[in-house]
Amino acid sequence: xxxxxxxxxxxxxxxxxxxxxxxxxxxxxxxxxxxxxxxxxxxxxxxxxxxxxxxxxxxxxxxxxxxxxxxxxxxxxxxxxxxxxxxxxxxxxxxxxxxxxxxxxxxxxxxxxxxxxxxxxxxxxxxxxxxxxxxxxxxxxxxxxxxxxxxxxxxxxxxxxxxxxxxxxxxxxxxxxxxxxxxxxxxxxxxxxxxxxxxxxxxx
Numbered sequence: 001x002x003x004x005x006x007x008x009x010x011x012x013x014x015x016x017x018x019x020x021x022x023x024x025x026x027x028x029x030x031x032x033x034x035x036x037x038x039x040x041x042x043x044x045x046x047x048x049x050x051x052x053x054x055x056x057x058x059x060x061x062x063x064x065x066x067x068x069x070x071x072x073x074x075x076x077x078x079x080x081x082x083x084x085x086x087x088x089x090x091x092x093x094x095x096x097x098x099x100x101x102x103x104x105x106x107x108x109x110x111x112x113x114x115x116x117x118x119x120x121x122x123x124x125x126x127x128x129x130x131x132x133x134x135x136x137x138x139x140x141x142x143x144x145x146x147x148x149x150x151x152x153x154x155x156x157x158x159x160x161x162x163x164x165x166x167x168x169x170x171x172x173x174x175x176x177x178x179x180x181x182x183x184x185x186x187x188x189x190x191x192x193x194x195x196x197x198x199x200x201x202x203x204x
Contacts, residue, residue, distance in 0.1 A: 014079035021084060021100040029097065032115070039115050043098050046111040048125055050092040052183040062139035063188035064146070070180040074138055078130065087134065092176075094135075104128050146194065154194070 015022055025043040032040040050069040074089040082102035088095045109126035149157070165172050172178055184192040
């Protein structure tokens with residue numbers, strides 16, 4: 001199972017501090033997926049759709065924030081004060097598997113996935129305060145990854161981008177990655193751009 005592989009590879013992080021809850025969550029999710037129980041509760045799953053941020057204060061946030069929200073898949077964990085989660089971000093959807101909710105159970109509103117069905121369409125979601133910090137940390141890592149690319153990799157990326165634009169500028173302009181960059185540009189200004197490749201080779 002993916003969970004067991006995740007555990008065996010040592011990626012549970014601070015979830016190792018609540019081993020009994022980890023085992024209980026694994027059993028609940030496994031039994032639910034195999035139709036052995038009607039619901040995984042209390043190890044419920046929350047989901048949050050990602051979209052271009054609006055009315056966002058850019059102070060203290062990575063200028064890659066929108067690009068991370070819309071484009072980047074990640075897998076991670078979160079555990080603090082007895083509340084623990086497995087976090088899976090799949091492009092524009094982020095899912096939180098509750099290992100232990102502790103005192104955070106009431107901080108999640110309009111996010112829980114229900115086995116009996118349902119639909120999206122809620123305008124306001126409420127999540128624990130750490131979620132925004134978790135997303136910003138992901139954006140910071142995305143920014144660092146881009147900055148640490150070699151000069152050759154950066155040049156190749158720029159060349160491929162211009163090639164795609166020349167081939168079909170309308171497709172590029174309507175793409176999610178362009179939409180995300182445009183949002184970062186509105187929020188963060190020039191800092192959303194990649195730094196010049198070198199003093200002798202400024203961006204076009």
